[in-house]
Amino acid sequence: DSHIQYERVGADVTMKCGSMDWDAAVTWTANGTDIDESHLNGSYLILKNVNLSQSGQYSCYEGSSWHLKYQTNLRVGMPPKEPVLMCRSNNYPKGFYCSWHLPTPTYIPNSFNISVIHGTKDMVCEKDAIPKNRCHIRYIQLFSTVKYKVTLTVTNALGKNFTTLTFDEFAIVKPDPPESVVAKPVPNNPRRLEVSWQNPSSWPDPESFPLKFFLRYRPLILDQWQHVELSDGTSHTITDAYAGKEYIIQVAAKDSDIGTWSDWSVAVHATPWTEEPKHLTTEAQITETTSASTSSFMAPPTTKICDKGAMVGSGAMAVCWTAGLVVAAYSVLFI
């Protein structure tokens, strides 16, 4: 008959060949491969300081008849370390969810048990189908002064471990990031970008539980972010963008009174509106373009250099671009 045997990494394992006597002649195989007699002590198989690679099916056959006398599935693993537990309310005031994981794998099956106590009451945390290591609870009462205590116990064949979280209802409120963030240039406005977004769809009641938002943006070429906090509304116009520069923009959300900020939304990229470059064929037209560009915020020399370069050829164009970037970076420092 066959069964599963769990052993700790580093342990010494002795396998007996079922009911056979110690001095019986037997052959052991591991996953079908014969095991050398040096590992035997009589009919017992001795595995010292087992490691993960030694997991597998071990079979014991009677010497002469080659009858299968014993079979076991050896699984080498570890007892669980203290699990990592996190609870969060991204759908306040509906309820909250808890999710967990093990910091290191055990290599053998584990079972999890979660308990939630609110004051003296036991609450049931309903396990989610997907993802597996998650359960959710619905609030029955709101504005509670009593803390919630969540205990997660993880058990496997080699041991158990647990962790506890105690928190107030308001402390775990953290919305999901805003959705559908869109950034668009504003026609005829070279320094503006219009950003709009939506409340996260998991937030059930933005009317009674309004969110406030945090917007951050920077041109790709710079490392420092600029920040704007918005107490309401789901749109904002950036009015100090550097003309012609591609921007990266993100938004975060928070309940206006309690809890913590959400993670940053997916980043969107946008470049402010720039005037269409006109075709240059004569010197006269260069002068026209130059004087037209001086009215924009960017340093005119950039445009001038490039226009002249366009006349000469692609080689000069490369020089022009480099020169343009250098001047741009330089002028950015002065803004």
Next chain:
Amino acid sequence: GDSWGIFTFLCAALCNLPALPALNCSEELGAGQSIQQTYDLTRYLEHQLRTLAGTYLNYLGPPFNEPDFNPPRLARAERVPSATVDLDLWRGLTDNARLAANYRAYSRLLCYLRVLDGQVGTAELRHRLAHFCASLQGLVLSIGGVMSSLGYPLPAGPAAPPAGPPGVPAAPNDFLKKMDDFWLLKELQTWLWRSAKDFNRLKKKVPPAVVTLRLEARGF
């Protein structure tokens, strides 16, 4: 015995709030703006309470000032009005009921805080408590103002000391007294969070249009 009598007397004396002055200006400002102001006041008080509670719990000493302190609620603590409410019930509250619950709660909490003020040892605490009580009084008046401007009657003030059922005596020992103080501060904190949500809901449901109508009516 004696302490119970003193407590009753103190509460009766301190809880006879003066009649609300006629708040004509609130009608002109508009219920909408008063609600915003009341909302802002709750946020301000919540911020103030954080400092006050920290100082007070340190004054009470361990275990009250430990962050994990999570005692069970004793029956005696039910005297302090609780902000905890069934979710669906809270959602379904009428504007009047919502405002009245806030008004009643803060009136009683103010009363308890004033008693506390008379008992604390250090000058710093007395100063902080006095300042907080003044702000809390302002909140009660502000809520009253909103109710008046919306035409709702004010709930009857705590004429009798809010001591709860006669069977509940004053704290018989020092530790239980400290527990009472702990729960008072906790409930106050929770009420301030709840009020922010209550006033958010009211903000959406009482548009400035209500005020415009009233002003026009007065013009006739």
